[in-house]
Amino acid sequence: MVQDRAKRVSIFGGGCAGIAAAFELTRPEHGGAFDVTIYQMGWRLGGKGASGRDAATGRIEEHGLHLWMGFYENAFRFMRDCYDELDRPEDHPMRRFEDAFKPDNYVGVTEKGLDGQWSNWSAYFPPAAGQPGDPFAVRNPFSVKGYLTQCLHLLRTLLLSVQDKGHLPSAEDGPASLTGAAASLITSLLSTVRSDLTGTAKRAARYGQLALGALILEAISVLQGLIDGVTRNGDAAKPAGLLDQLSGAIRYQFELLLATDPEVRRIWEIVDTVLAIIRGCLREGVLFSPQGFDLLDKYDWREWLKSHGAAQATIDSAFIRGSYDLLFAYENGDISKPQLAAGQALRGAMRMFFTYRGALFWKMQAGMGDVVFAPAYEVLKARGVKFEFFHRLDDIHLSDDKTHVETLDVTVQAEVKEDGTYDPLVDVKGLPCWPSLPNYDQLKYGRQLAKAGWNPEEADDDRTADTKTLKVGEDFDFAVLAVGFGAVPGLCSELIAADPKWKRMTEEVKTVATQAFQVWLTENVDDLGWEEPPINISGYVEPFDTWADMRQLIKVEDWQDDPKSIAYFCSVLPDTQTGDDAHEIVRQSAVTFLNRDVAHFWPGAVGEDGFDWDLLAGAEGSGEARFDSQFWTANTAPTERYVLSLPGSLEHRISPLDNRFDNFTIAGDWTGCGHQAGCVEAAVMSGLLAASALSGAPRLSHIIGYDHP
Numbered sequence: 076m077v078q079d080r081a082k083r084v085s086i087f088g089g090g091c092a093g094i095a096a097a098f099e100l101t102r103p104e105h106g107g108a109f110d111v112t113i114y115q116m117g118w119r120l121g122g123k124g125a126s127g128r129d130a131a132t133g134r135i136e137e138h139g140l141h142l143w144m145g146f147y148e149n150a151f152r153f154m155r156d157c158y159d160e161l162d163r164p165e166d167h168p169m170r171r172f173e174d175a176f177k178p179d180n181y182v183g184v185t186e187k188g189l190d191g192q193w194s195n196w197s198a199y200f201p202p203a204a205g206q207p208g209d210p211f212a213v214r215n216p217f218s219v220k221g222y223l224t225q226c227l228h229l230l231r232t233l234l235l236s237v238q239d240k241g242h243l244p245s246a247e248d249g250p251a252s253l254t255g256a257a258a259s260l261i262t263s264l265l266s267t268v269r270s271d272l273t274g275t276a277k278r279a280a281r282y283g284q285l286a287l288g289a290l291i292l293e294a295i296s297v298l299q300g301l302i303d304g305v306t307r308n309g310d311a312a313k314p315a316g317l318l319d320q321l322s323g324a325i326r327y328q329f330e331l332l333l334a335t336d337p338e339v340r341r342i343w344e345i346v347d348t349v350l351a352i353i354r355g356c357l358r359e360g361v362l363f364s365p366q367g368f369d370l371l372d373k374y375d376w377r378e379w380l381k382s383h384g385a386a387q388a389t390i391d392s393a394f395i396r397g398s399y400d401l402l403f404a405y406e407n408g409d410i411s412k413p414q415l416a417a418g419q420a421l422r423g424a425m426r427m428f429f430t431y432r433g434a435l436f437w438k439m440q441a442g443m444g445d446v447v448f449a450p451a452y453e454v455l456k457a458r459g460v461k462f463e464f465f466h467r468l469d470d471i472h473l474s475d476d477k478t479h480v481e482t483l484d485v486t487v488q489a490e491v492k493e494d495g496t497y498d499p500l501v502d503v504k505g506l507p508c509w510p511s512l513p514n515y516d517q518l519k520y521g522r523q524l525a526k527a528g529w530n531p532e533e534a535d536d537d538r539t540a541d542t543k544t545l546k547v548g549e550d551f552d553f554a555v556l557a558v559g560f561g562a563v564p565g566l567c568s569e570l571i572a573a574d575p576k577w578k579r580m581t582e583e584v585k586t587v588a589t590q591a592f593q594v595w596l597t598e599n600v601d602d603l604g605w606e607e608p609p610i611n612i613s614g615y616v617e618p619f620d621t622w623a624d625m626r627q628l629i630k631v632e633d634w635q636d637d638p639k640s641i642a643y644f645c646s647v648l649p650d651t652q653t654g655d656d657a658h659e660i661v662r663q664s665a666v667t668f669l670n671r672d673v674a675h676f677w678p679g680a681v682g683e684d685g686f687d688w689d690l691l692a693g694a695e696g697s698g699e700a701r702f703d704s705q706f707w708t709a710n711t712a713p714t715e716r717y718v719l720s721l722p723g724s725l726e727h728r729i730s731p732l733d734n735r736f737d738n739f740t741i742a743g744d745w746t747g748c749g750h751q752a753g754c755v756e757a758a759v760m761s762g763l764l765a766a767s768a769l770s771g772a773p774r775l776s777h778i779i780g781y782d783h784p
Contacts, residue, residue, distance in 0.1 A: 081110040084769065085483065085551040087468045088714075089115040090122020091755050092742035093557030094451045095153055095762025100770060101458045109770065112551075113455075114466040114485065116714070117531040118499055118513040119444060120452055122559060123715060124755065126442030127511030129706075132693060133503040133633025135442035136511050136706045138715065139591040140623050140645045142438060142611060143176065143207075145431025147756040148779035149763060151176075151208035157450050168505045168631070175446045177627065178202060178434030181607070184614035185675070186393035193615070193675045196341055196393060197607055200435040207432045215776070217783050219362050222425045223353055229428075230349050340388070347389040348380065352421065355383035367783070371418035372725045372751075379417035397614040398424065400621055400646070402752055403717045408587045408649035410617055419720045419751045422783060426750075436611060441631045444509040449500055453507065464497045465489045465518075465531060465540075468558065471566055471739075477573040479737040480547060480554050487541035488531045490519045503633055534712035553738050555765050560745035561586045561713030574735050576727075583727040584745060586716035588653045590618070591645035592665040592707035593625075595638035595692040596680075600624060602639075603677035603690075616672050618664040619644040638692035644668070647717075648709060657709035665707050666699055718745040718753045725751045731764035740768045749781035756780075 084100060086093045093113060100109040119125050126137045143150065158172040169175050183197030355371075356362055364370050371379060376398065377390045389395065396413075399405065402423075404415040427435070439446040456462065465488040474481040491497045497517055500507040513531065515521035519540070529538065545551055556566070564571065564581045571577045596603075609624035625641040644665070652660045670685035680687055688694070694701035710716065730747035731740045742765035744757035751757065763778050775781055 081107055082552045082769075083550070084109050084111045084553045084555065085545060086111060086113045086555040086557055086742075087483075088122060088557035088559075088743075089113050089120035089448070089462075090557060090559070090743070091124055091150070091447070091758035092744065092746075092762040092765070093122075093555065094120065094448065094455070095759045096555055096557065096742050096765040097455055097460055097762075098153060098157070098451065099763055099766035099773060101455065101460055102772075105770060105772070107459075110459075111455075112461040112463060114463045114468060116465070116467040116488070118464055118497070119509040120448040120499075121444050121509070122758075123710075123717070123753075124443045124447065126444035126509065128442070128445075128501060128503050128508045129511050132635075133508075133631075134595065134693075134706070135445070135628055135632060136708075137442060137591070137593070137643065138708065138710060139589055140611075140621060140643045141443045141755075142179075142436050142623065143755060144427055144436060145178075145203065145207050145434050146426040146780075147437075147754075147759075148207055148211075150755045150759040151206070151437075152779075153759055154447065154450075155208045157454050160454050161450050169441065169446070175440055175450075176437045177440055179436040179438045179609075179611065180434050181610045182435055183607075183610050183612040184393035184397040185612060185616075186614065195607070195612065197610060197612070200431070202434055203432050205432040207437070209432065211779065215779065215782055217426070217430065217780060219356065219367055222429060223356060223362065225425075225429045226349050226353055230346060230353075341392075341394075344389045344392040344394055347385050348392075348394065351380045351383045351385035351389070355379060358383060368418035368422045369725070371421060372416040373723050374417040375413075375722045376415040376417045376420035377413065393614040400613045402720060403587055403589055403647045404719060405587065405647045406585065406719065406721065408647045408652075410647070410649075414719070414721050416720045416722045416725050416751070419725060422750070423752055426780070426783075438625075438627060440627055441506060442508065442628075445503075445506055445631070449507045449509065452499070462497075462499075464499060465491075465513075466543075467531075467536075468556075468566060470568075471554075471556070471570060473569045473573060473736065477569075477736075480739045482547070483545040483551070483554060485543040485545060486539050487543060488536065488538055489513075489524065490540045491517055492519055492521075493517075504631060506631060532712070547738060553740070553769055555740055555742055555769075557742040557762070557765070559586075559714035559716060560584060560718045560743060561716035563745070565713065570736070576729055576733070576735065580727045580729050583721075583724040585719045585721055585724065586713075586745075587719055588648040588650060588657075588715075589645060589710045589717050590648040590661045590664065590708065591643065591710070592619070592661065592705065593641065593643050594669075594702075594705050595634075596640045596642070596690050597638060597692050598679075598690055599639045600626075600642065600677055603679035605676055612676075615675070617646060619646045619668050619672075621645050622676060634693065636692070648711070653709070653711040657711050658707075661707050661709045662702070665705075666702055669702070718743075720752050731761055731768050734768065740765045749778070749783055 086097055097111050097113055100111055119127065123138055124141055126135055128134065129136060154175070155172045158175065163170040180200050180202065181197060182200065183195050185193050185195055187193050359370060361368060361370055377395060380395070381387070381390050398420060399413045399415055402415060404413055406412045406414045452462070467486045467488055468483060469486050470484040471480055472482045472484070473479065499509060499514070501510045502508070515525040518524060530536065531538070556563070558566070567577065567581070571581055609626060611623045613621040615622065621644065623643045625643050628641050629637050648657070648661070670681070673686065674681035680690055688698050688701040691701045691705060694704040728745065728747040728751060729735065729741065731742055733747070734740070742761045744753050744761060746761045748757055748761040748764055750760055760778055760781060763773055764781070767773055767775065
């Protein structure tokens, strides 16, 4: 039977989820079966990943810090397909996927010692085989049993490294490269420790090392066999009991080493975490439960670790605190209320450390808008996807029988001159980019709008150039809601009233505001006192707990006099600070941080009177006023807020496959998508699921990690 016409799909929201859904629905193999229109508030795609270019300097201004992880299989496959199809000319500055993403192997956390001083703990993660997005030999290579086996391998690596640093395994010895990273880290820690040991201390340390070695070689091999047995008969009692004995013995022997040097404590904290994970998975029955790690989402991550024997020092360690900072996991933005679902924390940690390919992190070589959304826009436009910029969805209305979406209310924020087609991109050093402000000269009344500083992305923007009511059967056949979750309750009142699952989801799933700032410096951070390679480091003091060295972006910005370094800082923003003055609060917090806290990273940037403001590139004036030339943002609008993975909430997320209403689905990192965290990978997975719900493609088996345990 020949289809009379293509199915019209209206996608609301041009972030990662919406773009991924559009990309899948318009793949050539569908034969033009779907006519897709993307409706986007404001002038640019990207959602929480949007970035823009300043008109004067071409500098990149981001929503926050965006790093891609080496386990983002679906997101990288999407990007690689996009660049292959785009087929840019040979002389293009970002022709290939390999030009846009570069491996980044250094990561770190900061911790405060007993003396009250902060110190850095960094590690080099050796490259792992392949690249993210490469085909897998099997449908889904991830399993709980596989992860526990890798945990045991890591445990053996860590402990035997304490026994004898001369027998550290190479990166190739393990199923992924974490063993090599552990070896690298431990070598650097223990080389100093052992050189300082003398006399009795040396004998005590050696005794502890030999005892650990004898214990580990015997106990871990037995434990591995018992775990294999659990998968056959479901009885976890025996290996759990053995693990209790193993933990006690290891803890005793480690105390002998800890007494000789506190640096070994860092190794013990990881060992203690791994032991608690194995013990908890065995006791909770995760190994043979069809729910897998989801079984643990009712617990908070730290509480769960503690309940299975992790020491308080481990719970408070920089390693664990960094996992909360990574996911902005503080309810209401209150750092005294860390909350992170244990199952998702465990899934994320296992995938992050054990399944990365190429590198643990990958850094984009321009802004996320330039690297991700400009190429996606060009490919989709070439495929015939229509883009309606300056279109804000206001309400969704159901049919009288509540079975499907009947109409969609849309506000046209601004009208475009000429033929009504908005050209959104600008050229910066040969690279198509999104500007930081609308192209006002393409808009009717653009001069007045520019003079007034009109910003259509602001939450309180009420400018109306026109209104539209899209009707099913006339304007669309299917609708996809792909906006940030903070906007969902306001848009979906009828859906919430009609369906208990929608009501429960909007009650249980929460979001949080975030804050970020960027500085461009006239000196290299190395010359200011940073003694390690370019790094991504978390776990530091609030109000900005995370710093990334982004010096790689200098070459793609368009300064008259290039800065020598670029630094991004970000953190959660307390809900108590999200009012009308949020932007000024973030500015003052950034100034305070530079004056008071950045000296830990850059001691040469701070003197007796505070931060040396003359270090800021492109600045005018003197003193603190020079900071006004830099960039900072308070991400408080509903669509900008970050979705939290709170204990007890994840089971209430609705999947794009859950067909609650006949012609409607959802997409976003807030949906039930197989990876329940606020990140690019979750958003892309959700977009793929939304496309599958409408078209049957991609097949679920092609969405890596969707059926992750």
